[in-house]
Amino acid sequence: MSNVNISKLKGIVGDAYVIDSPSEMAKYLKGQGKPAVVVLPASTSEVSSIVKLANEKNVKLGVGGAVVDTQGITGGIAMVMSRMNRLLEMDQLNLVAVVEPGLLHKEFLLKVAEFGLNFPPEPYEIETSSVGGCFAIGDSDSKSFEYGPTRTFLLGFEMVLPTGEILEIGNKCIKNVSGLDFIHFAVGSQGTFGIFTKLLVKLLPAPAAKKAVIGTFASMHKANAAFNTLIKRNVHPTRMNLINASLAKNAKPGTEGQLVIVDLQGFKESGKNIANEVASVLTLGGGSDVKIIEEGAEYDQVINGWLKVRAELNAKRSRTVEFVVGPMKMPQALAQLEALTGDLGAYPGVIVEGLLGYVCLALPEGTDKLDLATKVNKLAMSLGGNVKGLLGHKLKADVYNDAEMWKQTTSLLNELRQQFDPKGILNPGVSLEA
Amino acid sequence: MLSQAVVKRLKEIVGEKNVVTDKVGLLTYGYDGTLLSGEALGVVSPTTTEQVVEIVKLMNEHDIKLVPRGAGTNESGGTIPSEKSVVISFTKMTKIHEIDTENFVAVVEPGVINFDLQVELAKKNFYFPPDPSSFKASTIGGNLGECSGGPKCFKYGVTRDYMLGLEVVLPNGKVIQTGGRNFQSEPGYDLTRIIVGSEGILGLVTKVFVRILPIPRAKKTMLALYDKVEDASQTVADIVAAGIIPTTLELMDNLLINTTEDFTHAGLPRDAGAVLIIEVDGYQEDMDEQVKTIGEIASKIAKEFKVAQSAAEVDQIWTSRRSAFGSVARVRPSYGVNDITVPRSNFPKAIGGVLKVAKDFGVTIGVVAHAGDGNLHPLILFDQRNKEETETVHAAEQALCMMALDLDGTISGEHGIGLVKKKYLDKEFTPAAMEAFRKIKRSFDPSNRFNPGKIIDL
Numbered sequence: 001m002s003n004v005n006i007s008k009l010k011g012i013v014g015d016a017y018v019i020d021s022p023s024e025m026a027k028y029l030k031g032q033g034k035p036a037v038v039v040l041p042a043s044t045s046e047v048s049s050i051v052k053l054a055n056e057k058n059v060k061l062g063v064g065g066a067v068v069d070t071q072g073i074t075g076g077i078a079m080v081m082s083r084m085n086r087l088l089e090m091d092q093l094n095l096v097a098v099v100e101p102g103l104l105h106k107e108f109l110l111k112v113a114e115f116g117l118n119f120p121p122e123p124y125e126i127e128t129s130s131v132g133g134c135f136a137i138g139d140s141d142s143k144s145f146e147y148g149p150t151r152t153f154l155l156g157f158e159m160v161l162p163t164g165e166i167l168e169i170g171n172k173c174i175k176n177v178s179g180l181d182f183i184h185f186a187v188g189s190q191g192t193f194g195i196f197t198k199l200l201v202k203l204l205p206a207p208a209a210k211k212a213v214i215g216t217f218a219s220m221h222k223a224n225a226a227f228n229t230l231i232k233r234n235v236h237p238t239r240m241n242l243i244n245a246s247l248a249k250n251a252k253p254g255t256e257g258q259l260v261i262v263d264l265q266g267f268k269e270s271g272k273n274i275a276n277e278v279a280s281v282l283t284l285g286g287g288s289d290v291k292i293i294e295e296g297a298e299y300d301q302v303i304n305g306w307l308k309v310r311a312e313l314n315a316k317r318s319r320t321v322e323f324v325v326g327p328m329k330m331p332q333a334l335a336q337l338e339a340l341t342g343d344l345g346a347y348p349g350v351i352v353e354g355l356l357g358y359v360c361l362a363l364p365e366g367t368d369k370l371d372l373a374t375k376v377n378k379l380a381m382s383l384g385g386n387v388k389g390l391l392g393h394k395l396k397a398d399v400y401n402d403a404e405m406w407k408q409t410t411s412l413l414n415e416l417r418q419q420f421d422p423k424g425i426l427n428p429g430v431s432l433e434a
Numbered sequence: 435m436l437s438q439a440v441v442k443r444l445k446e447i448v449g450e451k452n453v454v455t456d457k458v459g460l461l462t463y464g465y466d467g468t469l470l471s472g473e474a475l476g477v478v479s480p481t482t483t484e485q486v487v488e489i490v491k492l493m494n495e496h497d498i499k500l501v502p503r504g505a506g507t508n509e510s511g512g513t514i515p516s517e518k519s520v521v522i523s524f525t526k527m528t529k530i531h532e533i534d535t536e537n538f539v540a541v542v543e544p545g546v547i548n549f550d551l552q553v554e555l556a557k558k559n560f561y562f563p564p565d566p567s568s569f570k571a572s573t574i575g576g577n578l579g580e581c582s583g584g585p586k587c588f589k590y591g592v593t594r595d596y597m598l599g600l601e602v603v604l605p606n607g608k609v610i611q612t613g614g615r616n617f618q619s620e621p622g623y624d625l626t627r628i629i630v631g632s633e634g635i636l637g638l639v640t641k642v643f644v645r646i647l648p649i650p651r652a653k654k655t656m657l658a659l660y661d662k663v664e665d666a667s668q669t670v671a672d673i674v675a676a677g678i679i680p681t682t683l684e685l686m687d688n689l690l691i692n693t694t695e696d697f698t699h700a701g702l703p704r705d706a707g708a709v710l711i712i713e714v715d716g717y718q719e720d721m722d723e724q725v726k727t728i729g730e731i732a733s734k735i736a737k738e739f740k741v742a743q744s745a746a747e748v749d750q751i752w753t754s755r756r757s758a759f760g761s762v763a764r765v766r767p768s769y770g771v772n773d774i775t776v777p778r779s780n781f782p783k784a785i786g787g788v789l790k791v792a793k794d795f796g797v798t799i800g801v802v803a804h805a806g807d808g809n810l811h812p813l814i815l816f817d818q819r820n821k822e823e824t825e826t827v828h829a830a831e832q833a834l835c836m837m838a839l840d841l842d843g844t845i846s847g848e849h850g851i852g853l854v855k856k857k858y859l860d861k862e863f864t865p866a867a868m869e870a871f872r873k874i875k876r877s878f879d880p881s882n883r884f885n886p887g888k889i890i891d892l
C-alpha cells in the first residue's frame with residue numbers, strides 16, 4: 001500500500017492536477033516503476049508543500065519536465081513541472097532571463113530570438129526538453145567550444161530542497177564569487193540536490209550572421225583529416241560535426257557517404273571568408289558536394305538534421321557508448337576504434353563533434369556495452385580522453401588500478417547527496433554508482 | 435609552537451629547507467593582500483602530491499589545521515592563519531607538466547605563476563584567458579582558489595570556465611581526480627566546479643587541467659575619456675545594447691587617472707572625470723566594423739575617443755590600468771580594496787552609491803572597475819596607523835557592501851570572501867543557502883581541517 005495522501009495532494013494543487021488513474025498517468029511516465037500518483041504543481045509553494053508532505057510520510061518523489069522516470073518511485077509521487085512554464089522576465093539590459101523550469105527549451109528559444117538574443121545550450125532531446133531538465137542534466141553540446149557548456153548560462157536559481165525548504169541563490173551579475181559556488185555545482189545534479197523552480201539564465205546577443213558549410217566524404221578518416229587541417233589553420237567554427245553514412249540519410253535525405261556539417265555563427269565579414277576557407281579545405285581534403293549555405297531556411301534544415309540524429313541516438317542511450325579524445329587525436333582514435341568495431345561507415349551509428357573530440361557510437365545488436373566501453377575507454381585514455389561521465393570515471397579508476405580513488409569519489413558523491421537529502425526521498429532512481 | 439617531533443617529521447617529508455619555523459620566516463606568511471595578519475605554527479612547501487598527502491596525514495594525527503597558500507596576493511584574508519595552523523605553500527610546485535595546443539589543454543602544478551604559464555603559451559601562440567591584474571605574481575592554484583576574474587571576463591568568463599579537471603588531496607588524505615581534459619569527464623556531480631572558488635576549504639589542489647585557447651588573430655584597443663563617470667557607464671550600456679561583446683571594458687575615475695599618471699606618465703589628461711579602456715578581439719576583417727560602431731557610440735558622450743595605433747600605445751594603456759592598485763599607495767599609506775558587483779544596468783547607481791559613501795563617511799575613494807561586468811573596486815585611501823580613521827574605513831566598506839546588495843548585486847565579484855567579508859555573508863544569502871554551503875563543507879571536511887574560519891563556520 002502506498003503512503004501517498006491523495007486528498008492532501010489535491011488540497012495543495014487542486015483536484016484537476018492530481019492524477020491517479022493508471023491510464024491517465026501513463027502519458028506522464030516512463031520506465032518500469034509504478035508511482036501511486038502524478039502531480040502537476042503550479043508554483044514554488046505548491047512544490048514545497050508536496051515535498052514536505054512526501055517527507056512526513058517518507059514517500060519517494062521523482063521529478064521530470066514533461067515525463068517522469070519512474071525508476072525507484074513505485075508507490076511514490078511523480079512530479080511533472082510542465083505547468084510551471086512561464087517566462088517571468090526578459091531583461092535586455094543585463095542579458096538575463098528569469099524562467100520557470102517547465103518551459104520547453106524550444107519555446108524558450110523562440111522567445112529569446114524575439115528579443116534578438118541567443119541561448120546556446122542545446123540538450124539532446126531538443127523537442128521535449130524543459131529548461132529545468134536542461135540544467136538538471138547540464139551537459140555540453142557541439143557548440144560548447146565556442147559558447148561553453150550548459151552551466152556557463154546559469155546565474156542563479158530558486159530550488160525546493162529535498163526537505164521542502166526553499167533556497168534562492170544568485171543574481172544578475174555575470175561575475176559573482178560570493179560563498180561557495182552552489183550555483184554551478186547544482187547544474188548536472190539531476191534533481192538530487194533539489195527541484196529547480198525558477199532559473200536565472202544568462203543570454204548573449206544573437207550572432208550577426210549564420211552560415212553552414214556541408215559536404216560528403218567517402219570515409220570517416222578523410223573527413224576527420226579535414227577537421228584537423230582546419231584546427232591547424234586556426235579556424236574554429238561554432239560546430240564541426242560528422243555523421244557516418246548509416247545515419248547521414250536521417251539528417252539529410254539522399255546523402256551518400258559521411259556527412260560533414262560545419263556551422264559558422266559570428267560576424268558578416270569574417271563569416272564569408274571563413275566559409276570559403278572551410279569549403280576549400282573540405283574540397284581539397286576529398287569532400288564532394290561541398291556547399292556553403294547562407295539562406296536561413298536551408299541553414300535551419302541542416303542544423304535540425306544534426307539535432308534529429310542526435311536525439312535518435314539519445315533515445316537508445318542504453319545502446320550507445322560516448323567518449324571523448326583530444327580533438328586532434330580523432331583520426332588516431334577512429335583508426336584504433338575500427339580495430340574493435342570494423343568499418344565505421346557501416347556501423348549502425350557514429351557521430352563526431354570535431355572541435356570537442358566527442359564521439360557517440362550506436363552499438364550493433366548483441367554487442368556487450370560494458371565490454372566495448374572498457375576497451376574504448378582504454379583507447380581514449382591513451383589519446384587524452386575517456387568515456388563520458390560517471391561510467392568513464394569508474395573505468396578510468398580501473399585503468400589506474402586505483403580502486404581506492406574510485407571508492408573515495410563515490411563516497412564523496414554519496415555524502416554530498418545525503419547531506420542534501422538525508423531521507424533519500426528525491427529522485428531515488430538517479431544512480432551515482434555507475 | 436610545533437613540537438620537535440612534528441618539525442622533524444615535516445623535514446623528513448619535504449626536506450630541511452622546505453620547512454619554516456623561525457619567527458622572522460613565519461612573519462612573511464602571516465600576511466596577504468589585505469591589512470590583516472596572523473601567525474602560523476610553521477610553513478611547509480611540498481614539491482609533490484605524495485608529500486602533500488603525507489603532510490595532511492601528519493597534521494591530522496596531531497590535530498593541526500592547514501592553510502593553503504599560493505602567492506598570498508588575495509584580497510580576502512584567505513591565507514591568513516586564523517587558528518592553530520600550519521601554512522602549506524604551493525610555491526614550490528611550479529612544474530608545467532604539459533602544454534598540448536593541439537588539444538587545447540595544459541596540465542600544470544598549482545604553484546605555477548599565471549604569467550609564467552602565459553609566457554610559455556605565447557611561444558605557441560596560445561593563452562590562458564583568466565588574467566587577474568595580479569597575474570605577474572599570482573598562482574594558478576590561487577586563481578582557482580578565488581575563481582579570479584580580470585579584465586577579459588566580459589567576453590571570456592572567469593577562472594571557473596577554464597578549469598577542466600583537478601587532482602585534489604582531500605582532508606582525509608585521500609587523492610581524487612575531478613573532471614579531466616574535456617567538458618564531459620565529471621563523475622555525476624561537477625566536483626571541479628565546487629572546488630573552484632572554494633578558497634582552500636574543501637581540498638588541496640595539486641594538479642590542474644586548464645583549457646587554453648589560441649591567441650585571437652586580431653585585437654583593437656580603444657580609449658575614451660569623459661567628463662563624468664556616469665557618462666562612461668552610458669557608453670558601456672550602449673555598447674552592450676548594440677550587440678557587441680568586447681573583451682574588455684575597464685574604467686578608472688579621476689583620482690585613479692591622476693595616481694596612475696604619477697606612476698606611469700602614460701599621458702592621460704589629468705582633468706578627465708573617467709577613462710574607459712575598450713578592447714575587442716577576433717578575426718581581422720571584423721575589427722573595423724566594431725571599432726566604427728564603438729567609436730560612434732562613445733563619441734556621442736566622450737570628450738575624446740581614440741584607437742591605439744601601435745603595440746606600444748596598447749602597452750602604455752594597460753600599464754596604467756595594471757598599476758592602479760599600487761599607484762594609490764603614493765597618496766596615502768594604506769588602501770582598502772573593495773570588490774562589489776551589481777547587475778550591469780545598476781552600474782551608474784553603484785557609482786552614485788560610492789560617491790555617497792565617500793561623502794557620508796568623509797573618506798577618499800577612487801574607483802577602478804570592470805565596467806562591462808558591473809564589477810567595481812572602490813579603493814579607500816587612509817592611514818592604518820590612525821585607529822579612528824581605520825574604523826571609519828571599515829564602516830565605509832560595510833556600507834559599500836550593503837549598497838551593492840541593495841542594488842541586487844553581490845559583495846564579491848572576484849576577490850572572494852575569506853575572513854574579510856565573512857561577516858556580511860548572511861546579508862547576501864538566506865539561511866537555506868548558508869546551510870547549503872555548510873552541507874558541502876561537511877561532506878568534504880567534517881572535522882574542519884582545511885583553511886578553518888574562511889567563508890563560513892561549521
Ligand SMILES: Cc1cc2nc3c(=O)[nH]c(=O)nc-3n(C[C@H](O)[C@H](O)[C@H](O)COP(=O)(O)OP(=O)(O)OC[C@H]3O[C@@H](n4cnc5c(N)ncnc54)[C@H](O)[C@@H]3O)c2cc1C
Pocket residue numbers: 062063064065066067068081101102122123124125126128129130131132133134135136137139140190191192194195196197314317427430
Ligand atoms: C539517463 C539519461 C541521461 C541523459 N544524459 C543526457 C546528456 O548527457 N546530455 C543531454 O543533452 N541529454 C541527456 N539526456 C536527455 C535529456 O533528458 C534531455 O536532453 C533534456 O535536456 C532533459 O530535459 P527534460 O525536461 O526532458 O528532463 P527530464 O528527462 O524530465 O529530466 C532529466 C533529469 O533532470 C531532472 N529534472 C527535470 N526537471 C527538473 C527540475 N525542474 N529540477 C530538478 N531536476 C529536474 C530529472 O529528475 C532527471 O533526473 C539524458 C537522458 C537520460 C534519461
Ligand SMILES: Cc1cc2nc3c(=O)[nH]c(=O)nc-3n(C[C@H](O)[C@H](O)[C@H](O)COP(=O)(O)OP(=O)(O)OC[C@H]3O[C@@H](n4cnc5c(N)ncnc54)[C@H](O)[C@@H]3O)c2cc1C
Pocket residue numbers: 466467501502503504505506507508509512513524544565566567568571572573574575576577578579580581582583584585632633634635637638639640759760848849885
Ligand atoms: C595588485 C593586485 C591586483 C589584483 N587584481 C585582481 C584581478 O584583476 N582580478 C582578481 O580576481 N583578483 C585580483 N587580485 C586578487 C588576487 O591576486 C587573486 O585572488 C589571485 O588569484 C590570488 O592568487 P595567489 O596565488 O596570490 O593566491 P593566494 O592569495 O595565496 O590564495 C588564494 C586562495 O586560494 C587558496 N589556495 C591557494 N593555493 C591553493 C591550492 N593549491 N589548493 C587549494 N587552495 C589553494 C588559498 O587558501 C586562498 O584561499 C589582485 C590582487 C592584487 C594584490
